[in-house]
Amino acid sequence: MPRLTPDFHAWLRSASERLDPGNAWPDEQVERLRSAGVLQWTVPRRFGGQELPEPELLRGYLDLSRSCLTTAFLLTQHNAAVQRLVSGSENDWAAALLTAVARDGAWCTVGISHFSTSRQHLQRPVVAADQSPDGTWRLNGCVPWVTGAAHADWLVTGGALPDGRQVLLGVERGSPGVTIETPLPLMALNATQTGRVHLGQVRVPADRVVAGPADQVMKVGTKGGTGSLGTSVLALGTALGILDRLNEEVQSRETLREVVSLLHSEADGLQTGLLTATALEQGSAGSAEELRFRANSLVSRTSQAYLAACKGAGYVQGHPAERAIREAMFFQVWSCPQAVVNSTLNDLTCRD
The missing domain is CATH 1.20.140.10 (Butyryl-CoA Dehydrogenase, subunit A, domain 3)
Known part of the structure; x- marks a missing residue:
């Protein structure tokens, strides 16, 4: 079981009260997750992780959200990216990133709501994707909901191809064309720094495909998703x-x-x-x-x-x-x- 100490949860509960008034990123909470090995929960053992069974992972989420919803939510967004990477881990790049998560605490997040619940009423894709003859991908558009983008090393996101298929890619935060907007003022959880990320003809190497191209890329190779x-x-x-x-x-x-x-x-x-x-x-x-x-x-x-x-x-x-x-x-x-x-x-x- 991924049981953290009672002292950890007592501190987390107390610290959560200080997060609410502003939108400062919870650096100490994230660092404590790293130190406690929590970022290894969803990483396979072959990459240095703990590879927790689903029931144990959910018990870990239950305990964390009982103490601090902000911290628990941030972890779910990181783990959502990691779990997508696991499904594509035969790729050398994804395997190296999973090792970096387990060993160095690399932080990831996702921008995938536009594939499931957000802005599905629009006829044109929110993010368009196309591939050059040399295999390089290009992403152009606006990802509407991304949590902690300014603090993530990598963003797992993607777009729709002209033929309607979709692709998920690993995008490095500092890539040319990536613009992270000021976080949206939310009703709660402002410390998660959730907001829009613009992708202006962002070029992504061919080896950073996480999933797809496929008709419904969110259903490829992983559990969970909307309403999970x-x-x-x-x-x-x-x-x-x-x-x-x-x-x-x-x-x-x-x-x-x-x-x-x-x-x-x-x-x-x-x-x-x-x-x-x-x-x-x-x-x-x-x-x-x-x-x-x-x-x-x-x-x-x-x-x-x-x-x-x-x-x-x-x-x-x-x-x-x-x-x-x-x-x-x-x-x-x-x-x-x-x-x-x-x-x-x-x-x-x-x-x-």
């Missing part, structure tokens, strides 16, 4: 972190005990469902979407319960309850499949 169990686990971990704070309120307000107990029971049931689905290798898309809806609902209701318990004090900017409400809303927009959105809207309007 990992996103649900982070929602559950965030809810458990809020419940930890609600438990503190119970000590002085006995009337909250029953409500908190019911929320804990729901969280326990959801955790069992998630780990069972993981053991079954994700199960069906429908079951993953149902689990995601349940996780979104739980974290939203738990944050509202915490605010109600704290009353007016919780409505003051900077209070943990106010931050909990904003962070819970993140799961309504992050990698959220349309089926989950529809379930949420139906629930809000009391429709079956």
Whole structure:
């Protein structure tokens, strides 16, 4: 199990409160992940990593998100890139980068939302890709959502070819034509420094293909993606972190005990469902979407319960309850499949 020490989690929880007011990159959190070997979790052993089984990886995410959602989310974006690299690790370049991640703590991130949930209504591709006769790829366009691009060594992203196929490539941050915009001002998680990256005729060597060209490149060679169990686990971990704070309120307000107990029971049931689905290798898309809806609902209701318990004090900017409400809303927009959105809207309007 990727269990980090109680002291690590206590520090992470305390430090998370200092992240919220501004958008400073969490250097110390990332460095502590490196020092603890967390960046090795998804790297195969042949490259010096730990190659954790999926259930252990999700338990690690659960613990981290319970202490600090910002840190856990940053790690998922790094690991999403690493897992894509693993699927293309027969490539010498990808193999060398995976070794650098395990040995030196190289930091990666992804820009792939335009292949799944973001800007799918547009007729023209957000990022266009084409290949020169010598094999060099060129990317031109704007990647709408990239987390921590200014601090990543590598970005895994891509575009659509004229024939509709898609390709994923490894892009070095300092490549000519890569322009990282000022991070967007978000409702929460501003320390993740998430925003747009422009690719102006960026040239990428032929050996840096991560996946594709293929009709649906996001389905090539890796698990996870939009609505995957990992996103649900982070929602559950965030809810458990809020419940930890609600438990503190119970000590002085006995009337909250029953409500908190019911929320804990729901969280326990959801955790069992998630780990069972993981053991079954994700199960069906429908079951993953149902689990995601349940996780979104739980974290939203738990944050509202915490605010109600704290009353007016919780409505003051900077209070943990106010931050909990904003962070819970993140799961309504992050990698959220349309089926989950529809379930949420139906629930809000009391429709079956």
